[in-house]
Structures are given as C-alpha cells and as structure tokens.
Amino acid sequence: MKLLFRLLSCIVFLPLILGCPQKRDSSEVIIAEEHQKIIEDSIILKINGVSFVASKDAILQENISPLKNIHADYAAIMPFGFIKSLDHPKIIYNQERQWFGETDEGAKQYIKMLHKNDIRVMMKPQIWVWNGEFTGLVKMASEADWLELENSYRNFITDFAKVAEEEKVEILCIGTELEKFIEHRPEYWRNLIREIRKVYKGKLTYAANWDEYKRVPFWDALDFIGVDAYFPVSESKTPTVADARKGWQRWKEELKSVSEKENKQILFTEYGYRSVDFAGKEPWESDHTLTSMNFEAQSNTLQALYEEVWGEQWFAGGFLWKWFIAHEDVGGNTDNQFTPQNKPAETIVAKYYKE
Numbered sequence: 001m002k003l004l005f006r007l008l009s010c011i012v013f014l015p016l017i018l019g020c021p022q023k024r025d026s027s028e029v030i031i032a033e034e035h036q037k038i039i040e041d042s043i044i045l046k047i048n049g050v051s052f053v054a055s056k057d058a059i060l061q062e063n064i065s066p067l068k069n070i071h072a073d074y075a076a077i078m079p080f081g082f083i084k085s086l087d088h089p090k091i092i093y094n095q096e097r098q099w100f101g102e103t104d105e106g107a108k109q110y111i112k113m114l115h116k117n118d119i120r121v122m123m124k125p126q127i128w129v130w131n132g133e134f135t136g137l138v139k140m141a142s143e144a145d146w147l148e149l150e151n152s153y154r155n156f157i158t159d160f161a162k163v164a165e166e167e168k169v170e171i172l173c174i175g176t177e178l179e180k181f182i183e184h185r186p187e188y189w190r191n192l193i194r195e196i197r198k199v200y201k202g203k204l205t206y207a208a209n210w211d212e213y214k215r216v217p218f219w220d221a222l223d224f225i226g227v228d229a230y231f232p233v234s235e236s237k238t239p240t241v242a243d244a245r246k247g248w249q250r251w252k253e254e255l256k257s258v259s260e261k262e263n264k265q266i267l268f269t270e271y272g273y274r275s276v277d278f279a280g281k282e283p284w285e286s287d288h289t290l291t292s293m294n295f296e297a298q299s300n301t302l303q304a305l306y307e308e309v310w311g312e313q314w315f316a317g318g319f320l321w322k323w324f325i326a327h328e329d330v331g332g333n334t335d336n337q338f339t340p341q342n343k344p345a346e347t348i349v350a351k352y353y354k355e
Contacts, residue, residue: 045073045317046310046315046316046317046318047073047074047267047316047317047318047319048071048072048073048074048317048352048353049072049073049074049075049076049122049317049318049319049320050067050070050072050074050075050076050319050320050322050323051075051076051078051124051270051319051320051321051322051323052067052075052076052077052078052110052114052323052325053078053101053322053323053324053325054077054078054079054080054099054100054101054102054106054110055099055100055101055324055325055326056099056100056101057100057101057325058100058106058109059109059110059113059114059325060113061113061117063113063325063326063327064113064114064117064119066327066341067117067119067323068117068119069350070346070349070350070353071350071353071354072119072320072323072353073118073119073120073353074119074120074121074122074170074317074319075110075114075119075120075121075122075319075323076121076122076123076124076173076269076319077101077107077110077111077114077121077122077123077124078101078102078124078125078126079093079101079102079103079104079106079107079123079125079126079160080093080098080102080125080126080127080128081093081125081126081127081128081156082127082128082129082130083127083128083129083130083138084129084130085129085130085131085133086129086133086137086138086139087138087139087140087141087145089140089145089146089148089149089152090148090149090152091127091149091152091153091155091156093156093159094159101325104159104160104163107123107160107163107167108163108166108167111123111163111167111169112167115167115168120170120171121167121169121170121171122169122170122171122172122173122205122269122319123160123163123164123169123171123172123173124173124176124207124269124319125156125157125160125173126176127176127178134177135176135177135178136177136178136179136180136209136212137179137180138178138180138181139180139181139184140184146184146185149181150185150188153175153181153192154192154195157174157175157192157196158195158196158199160172161196161199161200162199162200164200164202165199165200165201165202168202169202170202170203171202171203171204171205171223171224171267172196172200172202172203172204172205173204173205173206173207173226173269174192174193174196174204174205174206174222175189175206175207176206176207176228176269177207177208177209177212177228179208179209179212179215182216182217183215186217186218189217189218190218190221193218193221193222194221203223203224204221204222204223204224205222205223205224205225205226205267205269206218206222206226207226207227207228207269207270208225208226208227208228208269209227209228209230209284210227210228210229210230210231210284213225213226213227213258214254214258219262219264220262222264223264224264224265224266224267224316225258225259225262225264225265225266225267226267226268226269227255227266227267227268227269228268228269228270228271228284229268229270229271229305229318230270230271230282230283230284231247231248231251231283232247232280232281232282232283233247233248233251233280233283233301233304233305234247234278234279234280234281234301235278235280235281236278236280236281237277237278237294237297238277238294238296238297238300239279239280239297239300239301239304240300241300241303241304241307242304243280243300243304244280244300244301244303244304244305245304245307245308247280247304248304248305248308248309249308252308252309252312255314255315256312256314259314260314265314265315265316266314266315266316267316267317267318268309268315268317268318268319269318269319270318270319270321271305271318271319271320271321272302272320272321272322272338272340273297273298273301273302273338273345274286274290274298274336274337274338275293275294275295275297275298275335275336275337275340275343275345276290276292276293276294276297276298276336277292277294277297278297279294279297279298279301280297280301283301286337286338290336291336292336293333293334293336294336295333295343295344295345296344298340298343298344298345299343299344299345299347299348302340302345302348302349303348303352306348306352310352320340320349321338322338322339323339323341324339324341327341327342328342330342331343331346
C-alpha cells in the first residue's frame with residue numbers, strides 16, 4: 001500500500017516538477033495538495049472492525065486469533081458506566097463489582113493485547129441504565145440534575161480519554177445514543193469536545209442512533225460522523241441479497257448527503273443483524289423473547305450491506321455488532337442473537353473483510 005501511494009504521488013507531482021523548475025507559487029501548492037488528498041482518499045483502507053464485548057476475564061492470545069481469522073483490523077472496546085434510571089444524574093464506573101473488561105484497568109489490558117497483534121482500537125465508553133431502558137431517553141427533571149449529570153459524564157468520558165491517550169488509541173467515541181442529553185444540552189457537548197481534545201490527540205466520533213444522526217449539532221467538531229447503522233432494509237421474513245440491497249438505496253442517498261454537507265466520512269460505529277426472521281425489518285430489535293432462527297436472513301442482510309456501502313467514498317468503515325471473547329463458546333446453531341460467530345454469517349464477514 002505504501003509503495004502504491006509513492007508511485008501514485010510520483011505520477012501526480014512529476015509533471016509539476018519537470019514543467020516548473022522555478023519556485024512554485026501558492027496556487028500550485030494548493031492544487032498539488034488537493035491532488036494528494038484525492039489520492040489518499042481513494043486508496044485508504046476501510047475500517048474492518050468488530051465490537052469487542054467486555055468480559056469478566058483478561059484477553060489471552062487465543063481470544064485474538066478468531067479476529068485475525070476474519071481479517072478484522074480494528075476492534076471497539078466498550079468500558080461501561082451505570083445510572084440508576086433515565087432521570088438519575090450520577091454515573092457509576094470503575095467499580096470492583098464490574099467485569100474486568102468494563103473498567104479502565106481492563107480497557108488498558110485489552111488495548112495492549114490488540115495493539116500487540118496489529119489490531120487498532122476505537123474506545124467506546126458506554127452508559128447502561130440499570131433497568132435496561134434506552135439511553136437516548138436519558139433526561140433530567142431539573143437544572144440542578146442536568147448540571148450534576150454534566151459533571152458526572154465529564155469525569156466519566158475524560159477519565160477514559162486519558163486512558164485512550166496513554167495507550168495511543170486510534171479513535172475515541174465520546175458517547176453512544178444519547179439523543180435527549182444532546183438535544184437539551186448542545187453547548188455542553190461542544191465544550192466537552194474541546195476539553196477532551198486537551199487530553200486526547202487521536203480521532204473523535206460520536207455514535208448516533210440511525211434515526212438520530214441527522215440532528216446531531218456538532219459533527220463539525222469531530223473527525224467522523226458516527227452512526228449505529230440499524231437502518232430497516234427489508235420487510236421480508238428471509239430477505240434475499242437483492243431485496244436488502246434495494247432497501248439500502250434511500251439510506252445511501254441520505255448518508256451521502258449528510259457526509260457531503262458536513263464534509264466528513266461516515267463511520268458505522270455499530271452495524272449488524274440478528275439471525276432471526278425479518279432480520280432486516282427492525283435490525284435494532286434485541287428482544288430476547290424472539291425465538292425464530294434464520295441464519296440465511298443474517299447472512300443475506302450482511303452481504304447486502306457490504307456490497308452496497310463498503311465501497312462508497314463517503315464511508316470510512318464500521319464495527320460489527322457484536323463479537324465475544326470466548327469464541328468457541330458463543331454463537332452457533334442455537335443462537336439467534338447478533339453475533340455471527342460460528343454461524344454461516346462469519347464466513348460472509350471474513351470474505352468481505354479480506355477484500
């Protein structure tokens with residue numbers, strides 16, 4: 001890849017060098033820089049990532065090998081903070097009772113092991129409401145509570161930003177699906193981004209829900225437009241690849257439009273489908289009472305996503321939801337959840353991540 005870039009650079013710059021031996025003026029420099037950016041953008045590799053689920057255990061080398069087998073080159077690690085209810089302002093994190101992978105100590109160990117294996121990292125600290133309610137509805141009842149939540153969240157995300165900087169994490173996601181929090185306190189988030197950049201020097205994004213991302217007011221302050229990409233693409237019980245590809249067309253136009261408006265690439269901070277009937281109808285549905293099993297639906301919807309989206313210039317790549325550490329013990333023919341592990345869909349992921 002580096003050799004290709006050098007050759008392409010020579011093709012672009014050689015005529016300028018031979019034709020203009022005198023010192024180039026500023027307009028020529030600008031043109032050359034624009035050409036270089038076009039080349040870089042056209043050959044940049046997509047992020048082929050997985051959402052690496054936090055575990056109670058440390059990572060071993062044997063936990064990394066399955067990632068290499070599917071050609072993943074990025075992993076999102078997800079330390080957690082907890083709040084008691086949607087209107088509770090205090091975030092609890094780094095507790096002894098938490099699983100190892102959810103804490104700063106666990107995050108550091110995961111990052112070191114992933115980096116050791118040439119897998120880059122997005123740190124994606126997340127909030128869990130104790131009764132399982134949707135984080136997008138977190139909203140305080142008073143100004144005092146808003147201020148307390150803001151201070152609590154600032155401590156939470158800044159602490160992990162410091163870990164990300166210490167461990168040279170490539171991308172930091174500053175929040176996940178916090179629509180009401182952003183809607184009611186937009187200036188807080190702009191200020192927070194400025195504070196984060198003082199302690200962390202890598203790339204920043206925010207993980208907006210698929211029906212939220214168009215309303216996020218601070219994409220200009222971040223490096224990627226992050227989308228949890230659970231777009232509905234098919235009403236069929238078992239969508240064909242062609243059916244799901246057709247369902248992507250309107251979403252592709254929308255995503256491209258937002259990317260061009262903000263002059264940022266789109267990063268799928270989460271994407272995936274369950275191995276259930278109607279997998280493409282409401283892909284965000286995580287209801288454990290669903291009992292159907294449909295591996296073809298999962299494989300076809302994933303294949304359609306790769307074929308429709310992965311080659312787009314406005315697209316930076318994505319993080320598959322989700323991937324467990326104990327590979328041999330998860331997924332398989334009795335599992336209808338999101339993971340493709342030990343299912344036919346794993347072969348689909350490996351094929352397109354290899355390309």
